[in-house]
Amino acid sequence: MRQPPPEAPSLVEKRDAENILDTYKRTSFHPRAGKGAKLVDADGKVYWDLLAGIAVNALGHRHPRLVKALREESNHLLHVSNLFYHPAQGLLAERLTHLSGMPRVFFCNSGTEAIEAAVKFTRLAAPGRSRMIALEGSFHGRTMGALALTGNEAYRKPFEPLVGETVFLPANDIVALERAVTPDTAGIFLEPILGEGGIVPLTPEYVKVARAAADRVGAALVFDEVQSGLGRTGFLFVFQDLGVQPDLVTLAKPLGGGLPLGAVLVGQRIAPLVKPGHHGTTFGGNPIACRLGLETLSEIVDGGLLETIRETGEWFGNKLRSAKKRSKGAIVDVRGRGLMWGVELDRDAVEVQKALLDKGFVVGTSRTRVLRLLPPYVVPRPALSGFVKALEEILRGAPKEKVP
Numbered sequence: 001m002r003q004p005p006p007e008a009p010s011l012v013e014k015r016d017a018e019n020i021l022d023t024y025k026r027t028s029f030h031p032r033a034g035k036g037a038k039l040v041d042a043d044g045k046v047y048w049d050l051l052a053g054i055a056v057n058a059l060g061h062r063h064p065r066l067v068k069a070l071r072e073e074s075n076h077l078l079h080v081s082n083l084f085y086h087p088a089q090g091l092l093a094e095r096l097t098h099l100s101g102m103p104r105v106f107f108c109n110s111g112t113e114a115i116e117a118a119v120k121f122t123r124l125a126a127p128g129r130s131r132m133i134a135l136e137g138s139f140h141g142r143t144m145g146a147l148a149l150t151g152n153e154a155y156r157k158p159f160e161p162l163v164g165e166t167v168f169l170p171a172n173d174i175v176a177l178e179r180a181v182t183p184d185t186a187g188i189f190l191e192p193i194l195g196e197g198g199i200v201p202l203t204p205e206y207v208k209v210a211r212a213a214a215d216r217v218g219a220a221l222v223f224d225e226v227q228s229g230l231g232r233t234g235f236l237f238v239f240q241d242l243g244v245q246p247d248l249v250t251l252a253k254p255l256g257g258g259l260p261l262g263a264v265l266v267g268q269r270i271a272p273l274v275k276p277g278h279h280g281t282t283f284g285g286n287p288i289a290c291r292l293g294l295e296t297l298s299e300i301v302d303g304g305l306l307e308t309i310r311e312t313g314e315w316f317g318n319k320l321r322s323a324k325k326r327s328k329g330a331i332v333d334v335r336g337r338g339l340m341w342g343v344e345l346d347r348d349a350v351e352v353q354k355a356l357l358d359k360g361f362v363v364g365t366s367r368t369r370v371l372r373l374l375p376p377y378v379v380p381r382p383a384l385s386g387f388v389k390a391l392e393e394i395l396r397g398a399p400k401e402k403v404p
């Protein structure tokens with residue numbers, strides 16, 4: 001079939017600016033194709049993708065297994081609703097319950113929706129309580145409930161009053177946590193590695209104290225693994241690495257293999273409390289997204305990717321730490337695990353991000369001075385060493401080089 005001619009990037013930008021509500025500050029970057037960890041823009045320039053659509057494209061672009069499953073499933077049905085049965089949801093749920101040890105799964109479409117569902121389930125488990133604990137710098141989403149838990153004033157302020165009362169605490173401050181959890185606390189919401197908050201891992205001690213504090217008052221411990229879960233740290237679930245069993249775990253991003261899919265894993269205590277009518281969604285658990293999710297999970301777990309992520313992560317962390325030592329203070333800190341890294345700079349991260357894009361590396365930022373790296377799990381080591389080299393050149397103010 002003849003393809004329509006590609007449109008000029010300037011035309012695309014103009015039409016968006018004239019028609020799309022102004023909620024995004026987009027970068028002038030026009031990816032049009034991809035394969036594995038590479039992206040190709042509208043001019044045919046090739047980039048290493050170290051952001052993976054903000055942690056979504058875990059298997060990289062156009063993974064043959066996903067392309068094949070998408071073709072197969074789309075020959076049958078695109079949507080059935082949750083009024084009827086389709087095997088795809090149950091198969092994915094069965095895999096998730098076996099792998100997580102959590103007995104039930106609720107499917108939705110996004111991370112925010114998973115958080116909304118978790119807030120409702122938390123309330124069911126602690127009737128009459130609406131006080132939540134969350135972390136300063138956390139990000140849980142943009143809807144009213146998820147926003148109420150998001151520790152970023154700039155996002156919250158224009159929309160107050162929000163839902164319930166949230167107490168925001170500094171990450172890893174055990175004393176503050178123990179003091180803040182009281183008998184009127186319904187839930188403690190933690191990102192085990194704060195993503196938007198600058199890639200800040202919580203310590204095992206901190207999450208153990210959170211578990212004990214939740215138990216002390218009968219509150220739910222909720223892990224938001226939307227960004228850090230499903231293999232990104234080298235463990236399928238971060239709670240498994242930290243040695244703590246949460247009551248609820250929210251998932252999304254890579255879950256649908258690139259299609260919108262979110263989930264809440266629901267623990268033993270809360271699962272029996274959720275009854276028909278308590279929650280629901282038209283689109284959640286779409287059969288194609290679930291099938292792609294199943295393929296993604298199988299590839300991660302059975303394809304040995306977790307081990308690769310752990311090994312690559314350790315190697316990359318050492319490379320970043322060596323670069324920090326050489327950087328004469330330009331790299332202030334390096335934090336992360338597996339394939340989730342933050343490089344804190346002594347300057348505005350957006351400018352460095354743009355310079356990296358010029359050199360052929362797609363990266364993200366979080367807070368003002370942190371470069372955020374969330375590459376696909378299939379990223380080859382030369383992409384990561386190339387990134388370190390390019391970053392060091394930029395920080396030293398070296399002239400631009402050719403793209404990979």
Ligand SMILES: Cc1ncc(COP(=O)(O)O)c(C=O)c1O
Nearest residue numbers: 110111112139140141195226227
């Ligand atoms: C930890 C965390 N929770 C929730 C969300 C919201 O997810 P979504 O954008 O899919 O609604 C995000 C998105 O970045 C996230 O990183």
